[in-house]
Amino acid sequence: MKLETTQSGFAVSICGRRVLTHSAAAPCFFVGQGNDGITMHRGHFEIEDRLAERCPLAHAEIDGETIVLAAAKGHPPRLGVTLEGNALVLRALDPSVNRFWLRLVADRDENVWGGGEQFSYFDLRGRRFPLWSSEPGVGRDKTTEITFKADAAGQAGGDYYHTYYPQPTYVSSARYALHVGTFAFSAFDFRDNSFHEIEVWAVPERIELFAAPSFVELVEILSSRFGRQPPLPEWIYNGAIIGLKDGANSFNRLTKIREEGVKVAGLWCEDWVGIRPTAFGARLFWDWQANEMRYPGLRQHIAELNSEGIHFLGYVNPYLCEDGVLFKEAEAADYFVKDASGRIALIDFGEFLCGIVDFTNPDAAAWFSEEIIGARMLDYGLSGWMADFGEYLPVDVRLANGTDARLAHNHWPTLWAEVNAKAVASRGRTGEAVFFMRAGFTGIQKSCPLLWAGDQSVDFSRHDGLVTVICAALSSGLLGNSFHHSDIGGYTSLFGNVRTPELLMRWAEMAAFTPVMRSHEGNRPHDNLQIDGDPAVLSHFARMTAIYVHLAPYLRSLSLEATRRGLPVQRPLFLHHEEDRRTYGVQDCYLYGRDVLVAPVWQASQDERKLYLPAGADWIHVWTGQSFAGGQEISIEAPLGRPAVFYRADTEFETLFVGLRGV
The missing domain is CATH 2.60.40.1760 (glycosyl hydrolase (family 31))
Known part of the structure; x- marks a missing residue:
C-alpha cells in the first residue's frame, strides 16, 4: 500500500x-x-x-x-x-x-x-x-x-x-x-x-x-487472514445426514429409509433434548442433555448406529431455558448475562424464557464448552450437532468483561463458535466431529467447520427460497468459509405455506452437489411432506444420495484443497473465468470446484434451465454427454432427476463424471 x-x-x-x-x-x-x-x-x-x-x-x-x-x-x-x-x-x-x-x-x-x-x-x-x-x-x-x-x-x-x-x-x-x-x-x-x-x-x-x-x-x-477450516470428516462422504425429530420412532423410520436405498452418513435428531409445543410449531426443550423419555436407551442406539458406520448428531444453542436443570446450575455459578438492574437477562423466544450464557466470562465459556458440549454431548456419543442461534444478544445488557453490548452483539457468533471448537479440540476430534452454524461474523472461519444457510421458507420464492442458499454459499465462500449447506426442503412453514414434492426433489438435486447433504423436517413436521412421506420423493432422494456418494472422490479433493488453499467448494463462475465479465453477475449457478458447473432448477413447474456457460472451456452435459462451447447462453432440458450439470472437457475426473450416467 x-x-x-x-x-x-x-x-x-x-x-x-x-x-x-x-x-x-x-x-x-x-x-x-x-x-x-x-x-x-x-x-x-x-x-x-x-x-x-x-x-x-x-x-x-x-x-x-x-x-x-x-x-x-x-x-x-x-x-x-x-x-x-x-x-x-x-x-x-x-x-x-x-x-x-x-x-x-x-x-x-x-x-x-x-x-x-x-x-x-x-x-x-x-x-x-x-x-x-x-x-x-x-x-x-x-x-x-x-x-x-x-x-x-x-x-x-x-x-x-x-x-x-x-x-x-x-x-x-x-x-x-x-x-x-x-x-x-x-x-x-x-x-x-x-x-x-x-x-x-x-x-x-x-x-x-x-x-x-x-x-x-x-x-x-x-x-x-480469517482462518482456514479443517477438512470434512471422512464419514460425511458416506451419504446424507437424515434429519428426523420423531423421538424413538426416528430409528424405525431411518431403517425404512435405508431399506429404500438411501445412502446414510448420519442421523440428526435435534429433538434429542425433548420437545416443547408452541404456536410456531414443535420447538426443542432448551436444556442441553439427552432426554431419555423421548429417546429411551439413546446411548445404546448411538453405539448400534456407529457399528453400522452411521453417526449420530444433535442440537445445542447458547441459551438455557428458565425451567431446565442447567439453568439452575448456571444461575448458581453466576454465568448469565445481566440486565441493567443486575438480574439475569431473560429473553423471550416465543412462549418460553431463556438466559444467555455470558461468553465474556472465561469460566462460563469453559463451563459450557466442557460440561455441556464436552461431557453431555461428545462424551455421550454425538459426532456432530447444529450449533444454532447466536444473533440474540440485546444491546441493553451487562457483560462480565464490561464490553458495551453494542460492540459485543456482532462478536457473539464468533465467541459461540469458539466455545464449540474448543470442546471438539479438547476431545481430540477436530476434523472428525462436525458442528454447523448459521450465525457468524469476522473470525468465525477459523472455528466453525461448516456453515448452514439457516431457515429458508419451504418454497421457491426469490428472496427466501431454494435459490437464496446459492447466493449464501457464494458470498460467504469468498471470505474463507469453504463449506456450506442448507436444509433440504427448507424450514419455515407459516400461513399455510407447505412443501411440495417438487420442492423437496429439486432441493435434493442441488444438495447432491454441495459439501453436505442434510434433510430437515422443518418447524411444522406434521404439516409438511417429508422425504419418507412419498414413495416417488424417497426414490428420488435415494438416487441423489447415490450421486453424492459417487462424487465422493472429487469432493474429498475439494475438501483437501479448501484446507490447503482456503478455496470454497461452491464457487462463483468468475473465480475460474475472470476474463469473462458475463460471469460476474451470475448468482443462480455455481462451480462445484473448478470442474463442475451446477445450475439448479429453482422455480416451480420448470423442466428446462437457461444458463450461461463461461468462456475459456468446453462443457459436457453430464446426462447426455453433449458438448457445448463456453461463452454462450444455452437452454437445456432439466426434468426431475436430471438437473442441469456440466463438467469441463479437460477435467482429470472425466471418468468419474461420465459414471454419473449410470447412477
Missing part, C-alpha cells in the same frame, strides 16, 4: 490501484456523532440513528506515513490515520466522535461481492447493506403477502439485507478486497457510481486492504 501527496491532497493505492483520493473539495474521511436506537424482538432488530453531526475532514496534514485530519485548517484534529503494511490504522483524536465514514474510489462498471453471507443479492453494487447479525425474517421481501403477514404477526418479515452472518469485508472486481476491523454496527453503501461508502458507528481500529493478480489468489489471501 502506498501513500502519495497530490496537487489537491493525497491518494492511497494498493498494487497500483487507487482506492482513496482526498482533496479539500472532495474529502474521503468523515466523522461525527450520533445516538442509536436499537431494539430487539425475538432476534429481529429495529435500528435507527439520531445523527447529530456528520463532518467532512477537508484538511489533511501528512507526516511520513501518518495523516492528521481536521474539518479545516486551524481547527482541532479529529482523526489520525497511519499506514502500516496493508492497513490503515485509525485513532479518534476527538473523544466525542462515535460515527465514521470513508469513501473509496469506485468504477462505474465495478462489481462488489461479500458482506458476509448474503441471501438476496450476490453482486452488492447498487444497494446499501447494514451489517448486523439478526434473524433474516420470513419471506424477506416487503412486496409479498407472506412477509406482510410475518411483519403483522410478530415483526418477523425481514428484508433483502437481513442476514445471520454479516461481515464488513468486500471483494471488488478490481481485484482488491477491503476489511473493516470492527464489531460495531456498520453499513456498506454501493449505490453511487463514483464511490463506495463505509459507515461505522465507532471509529474502527483498522481498515485492511488486500490485492492480488487473480480472484483465486485474493480468496486464498482472505482465507489465510
Whole structure:
C-alpha cells in the first residue's frame, strides 16, 4: 500500500490501484456523532440513528506515513490515520466522535461481492447493506403477502439485507478486497457510481486492504487472514445426514429409509433434548442433555448406529431455558448475562424464557464448552450437532468483561463458535466431529467447520427460497468459509405455506452437489411432506444420495484443497473465468470446484434451465454427454432427476463424471 501527496491532497493505492483520493473539495474521511436506537424482538432488530453531526475532514496534514485530519485548517484534529503494511490504522483524536465514514474510489462498471453471507443479492453494487447479525425474517421481501403477514404477526418479515452472518469485508472486481476491523454496527453503501461508502458507528481500529493478480489468489489471501477450516470428516462422504425429530420412532423410520436405498452418513435428531409445543410449531426443550423419555436407551442406539458406520448428531444453542436443570446450575455459578438492574437477562423466544450464557466470562465459556458440549454431548456419543442461534444478544445488557453490548452483539457468533471448537479440540476430534452454524461474523472461519444457510421458507420464492442458499454459499465462500449447506426442503412453514414434492426433489438435486447433504423436517413436521412421506420423493432422494456418494472422490479433493488453499467448494463462475465479465453477475449457478458447473432448477413447474456457460472451456452435459462451447447462453432440458450439470472437457475426473450416467 502506498501513500502519495497530490496537487489537491493525497491518494492511497494498493498494487497500483487507487482506492482513496482526498482533496479539500472532495474529502474521503468523515466523522461525527450520533445516538442509536436499537431494539430487539425475538432476534429481529429495529435500528435507527439520531445523527447529530456528520463532518467532512477537508484538511489533511501528512507526516511520513501518518495523516492528521481536521474539518479545516486551524481547527482541532479529529482523526489520525497511519499506514502500516496493508492497513490503515485509525485513532479518534476527538473523544466525542462515535460515527465514521470513508469513501473509496469506485468504477462505474465495478462489481462488489461479500458482506458476509448474503441471501438476496450476490453482486452488492447498487444497494446499501447494514451489517448486523439478526434473524433474516420470513419471506424477506416487503412486496409479498407472506412477509406482510410475518411483519403483522410478530415483526418477523425481514428484508433483502437481513442476514445471520454479516461481515464488513468486500471483494471488488478490481481485484482488491477491503476489511473493516470492527464489531460495531456498520453499513456498506454501493449505490453511487463514483464511490463506495463505509459507515461505522465507532471509529474502527483498522481498515485492511488486500490485492492480488487473480480472484483465486485474493480468496486464498482472505482465507489465510480469517482462518482456514479443517477438512470434512471422512464419514460425511458416506451419504446424507437424515434429519428426523420423531423421538424413538426416528430409528424405525431411518431403517425404512435405508431399506429404500438411501445412502446414510448420519442421523440428526435435534429433538434429542425433548420437545416443547408452541404456536410456531414443535420447538426443542432448551436444556442441553439427552432426554431419555423421548429417546429411551439413546446411548445404546448411538453405539448400534456407529457399528453400522452411521453417526449420530444433535442440537445445542447458547441459551438455557428458565425451567431446565442447567439453568439452575448456571444461575448458581453466576454465568448469565445481566440486565441493567443486575438480574439475569431473560429473553423471550416465543412462549418460553431463556438466559444467555455470558461468553465474556472465561469460566462460563469453559463451563459450557466442557460440561455441556464436552461431557453431555461428545462424551455421550454425538459426532456432530447444529450449533444454532447466536444473533440474540440485546444491546441493553451487562457483560462480565464490561464490553458495551453494542460492540459485543456482532462478536457473539464468533465467541459461540469458539466455545464449540474448543470442546471438539479438547476431545481430540477436530476434523472428525462436525458442528454447523448459521450465525457468524469476522473470525468465525477459523472455528466453525461448516456453515448452514439457516431457515429458508419451504418454497421457491426469490428472496427466501431454494435459490437464496446459492447466493449464501457464494458470498460467504469468498471470505474463507469453504463449506456450506442448507436444509433440504427448507424450514419455515407459516400461513399455510407447505412443501411440495417438487420442492423437496429439486432441493435434493442441488444438495447432491454441495459439501453436505442434510434433510430437515422443518418447524411444522406434521404439516409438511417429508422425504419418507412419498414413495416417488424417497426414490428420488435415494438416487441423489447415490450421486453424492459417487462424487465422493472429487469432493474429498475439494475438501483437501479448501484446507490447503482456503478455496470454497461452491464457487462463483468468475473465480475460474475472470476474463469473462458475463460471469460476474451470475448468482443462480455455481462451480462445484473448478470442474463442475451446477445450475439448479429453482422455480416451480420448470423442466428446462437457461444458463450461461463461461468462456475459456468446453462443457459436457453430464446426462447426455453433449458438448457445448463456453461463452454462450444455452437452454437445456432439466426434468426431475436430471438437473442441469456440466463438467469441463479437460477435467482429470472425466471418468468419474461420465459414471454419473449410470447412477
